Amino acid sequence: xxxxxxxxxxxxxxxxxxxxxxxxxxxxxxxxxxxxxxxxxxxxxxxxxxxxxxxxxxxxxxxxxxxxxxxxxxxxxxxxxxxxxxxxxxxxxxxxxxxxxxxxxxxxxxxxxxxxxxxxxxxxxxxxxxxxxxxxxxxxxxxxxxxxxxxxxxxxxxxxxxxxxxxxxxxxxxxxxxxxxxxxxxxxxxxxxxxxxxxxxxxxxxxxxxxxxxxxxxxxxxxxxxxxxxxxxxxxxxxxxxxxxxxxxxxxxxxxxxxxxxxxxxxxxxxxxxxxxxxxxxxxxxxxxxxxxxxxxxxxxxxxxxxxxxxxxxxxxxxxxxxxxxxxxxxxxxxxxxxxxxxxxxxxxxxxxxxxxxxxxxxxxxxxxxxxxxxxxxxxxxxxxxxxxxxxxxxxxxxxxxxxxxxxxxxxxxxxxxxxxxxxxxxxxxxxxxxxxxxxxxxxxxxx
Ligand SMILES: Cc1cc2nc3c(=O)[nH]c(=O)nc-3n(C[C@H](O)[C@H](O)[C@H](O)COP(=O)(O)OP(=O)(O)OC[C@H]3O[C@@H](n4cnc5c(N)ncnc54)[C@H](O)[C@@H]3O)c2cc1C
Numbered sequence: 009x010x011x012x013x014x015x016x017x018x019x020x021x022x023x024x025x026x027x028x029x030x031x032x033x034x035x036x037x038x039x040x041x042x043x044x045x046x047x048x049x050x051x052x053x054x055x056x057x058x059x060x061x062x063x064x065x066x067x068x069x070x071x072x073x074x075x076x077x078x079x080x081x082x083x084x085x086x087x088x089x090x091x092x093x094x095x096x097x098x099x100x101x102x103x104x105x106x107x108x109x110x111x112x113x114x115x116x117x118x119x120x121x122x123x124x125x126x127x128x129x130x131x132x133x134x135x136x137x138x139x140x141x142x143x144x145x146x147x148x149x150x151x152x153x154x155x156x157x158x159x160x161x162x163x164x165x166x167x168x169x170x171x172x173x174x175x176x177x178x179x180x181x182x183x184x185x186x187x188x189x190x191x192x193x194x195x196x197x198x199x200x201x202x203x204x205x206x207x208x209x210x211x212x213x214x215x216x217x218x219x220x221x222x223x224x225x226x227x228x229x230x231x232x233x234x235x236x237x238x239x240x241x242x243x244x245x246x247x248x249x250x251x252x253x254x255x256x257x258x259x260x261x262x263x264x265x266x267x268x269x270x271x272x273x274x275x276x277x278x279x280x281x282x283x284x285x286x287x288x289x290x291x292x293x294x295x296x297x298x299x300x301x302x303x304x305x306x307x308x309x310x311x312x313x314x315x316x317x318x319x320x321x322x323x324x325x326x327x328x329x330x331x332x333x334x335x336x337x338x339x340x341x342x343x344x345x346x347x348x349x350x351x352x353x354x355x356x357x358x359x360x361x362x363x364x365x366x367x368x369x370x371x372x373x374x375x376x377x378x379x380x381x382x383x384x385x386x387x388x389x390x391x392x393x394x395x396x397x398x399x400x401x402x403x404x405x406x407x408x409x410x411x412x413x414x415x416x417x418x419x420x421x422x423x424x425x426x427x428x429x430x431x432x433x434x435x436x437x438x439x440x441x442x443x444x445x446x447x448x449x450x451x452x453x454x455x456x
Contacts, residue, residue, distance in 0.1 A: 085105055106215075128146075129149050162174070231276070247295060344382065345380065
């Protein structure tokens with residue numbers, strides 16, 4: 009933006025807090041895209057021109073109107089923990105910090121309505137004393153927001169029971185602000201709410217969400233060690249299928265990945281693969297009896313994700329890769345979906361095909377009602393061509409890839425995408441194409 013355009017926009021925003029310090033704006037325009045050497049190159053130097061920090065929904069409407077009037081791009085930023093540069097503005101403009109919209113409007117048994125900028129740890133912290141919690145959360149629960157999860161994430165801890173956000177019933181309603189000269193507030197209920205699911209904030213600014221809840225259990229963090237990775241997977245599979253055993257997380261992780269696990273290392277003996285689990289206390293005895301003598305439990309303690317604590321789930325989902333990246337920046341990762349009817353066979357096949365190069369880390373999930381695994385393997389990176397070849401070979405062997413090395417909704421989401429007309433909806437709510445431009449590749453504005 010030219011400095012005169014910037015001055016005009018800031019004047020229009022009135023008393024809404026803004027940040028124009030280029031250093032701060034550049035820093036906040038980033039997320040965790042650096043996990044990918046490919047994105048790290050592609051998104052280098054991309055930045056907004058200013059940050060606007062609405063205090064409430066009325067401020068969001070004023071910012072949206074000003075951006076439409078001046079035809080300025082607007083990218084929403086929440087916790088900034090996305091992995092594919094979802095919150096990185098490709099064409100400058102306004103970075104809208106949504107985090108002040110964090111109020112719980114109401115909560116009742118099984119149901120919550122909350123501001124989109126609320127951190128998931130705060131939501132659970134407030135709800136758990138009443139016996140309810142979010143059905144699922146990403147491993148970034150302590151820093152990420154519920155709106156960022158719905159707009160940019162897919163699933164996580166709890167998905168072994170409820171599947172991902174794309175499954176019907178996991179997002180109940182969303183309230184959005186459109187980006188037009190006279191912005192509208194639209195309530196999307198039921199299926200319609202899928203129009204903002206994993207659309208990277210290109211189909212409206214979400215101000216509030218209604219989310220379903222699950223009963224709280226006294227969750228116990230457990231580490232089980234196995235001589236062979238494949239045994240950790242086989243036991244994890246049995247535990248996932250054991251409907252009487254209440255769990256929230258089952259994550260098989262191959263050696264040598266646990267050797268990077270910092271504070272968890274004392275529970276991860278040299279050369280052993282592990283299964284990380286969260287089990288409801290009343291089910292722990294059944295979990296152990298299902299295990300029999302096949303593995304050894306080295307850690308067992310109540311989940312504690314309170315302030316200052318590092319919960320066990322921060323070694324799972326996309327934190328597994330982060331733990332490795334902390335000391336080895338030569339690796340990257342993939343996101344895969346294994347076919348539910350040949351799970352063990354395909355895990356063994358991939359293991360053999362990429363021995364030593366693709367280090368397996370799986371997450372048990374439900375997908376379309378079936379138990380299977382999402383894979384987030386750590387890959388020893390030797391170049392973009394080989395990375396593409398590894399992804400192609402996975403697909404060729406029916407292990408589906410949601411490519412985490414691209415930044416558009418269409419190219420990256422694959423099996424994580426929902427069946428909703430997000431493109432058509434974008435024409436309705438963002439006619440000038442100002443919302444996070446460049447992220448929905450197939451969109452072309454028909455309005456000047
Ligand atoms: C270590 C690590 C572990 C992770 N683990 C998981 C995991 O287990 N599961 C998972 O799904 N993801 C995971 N992620 C990705 C990410 O943390 C989550 O998807 C998280 O929920 C994003 O929330 P956020 O508040 O940080 O959103 P941001 O990164 O700020 O935003 C994400 C996207 O949503 C858009 N957006 C945010 N808020 C709004 C809004 N109110 N209205 C419209 N658009 C909005 C942004 O423009 C952006 O496109 C992980 C990432 C890291 C770095």
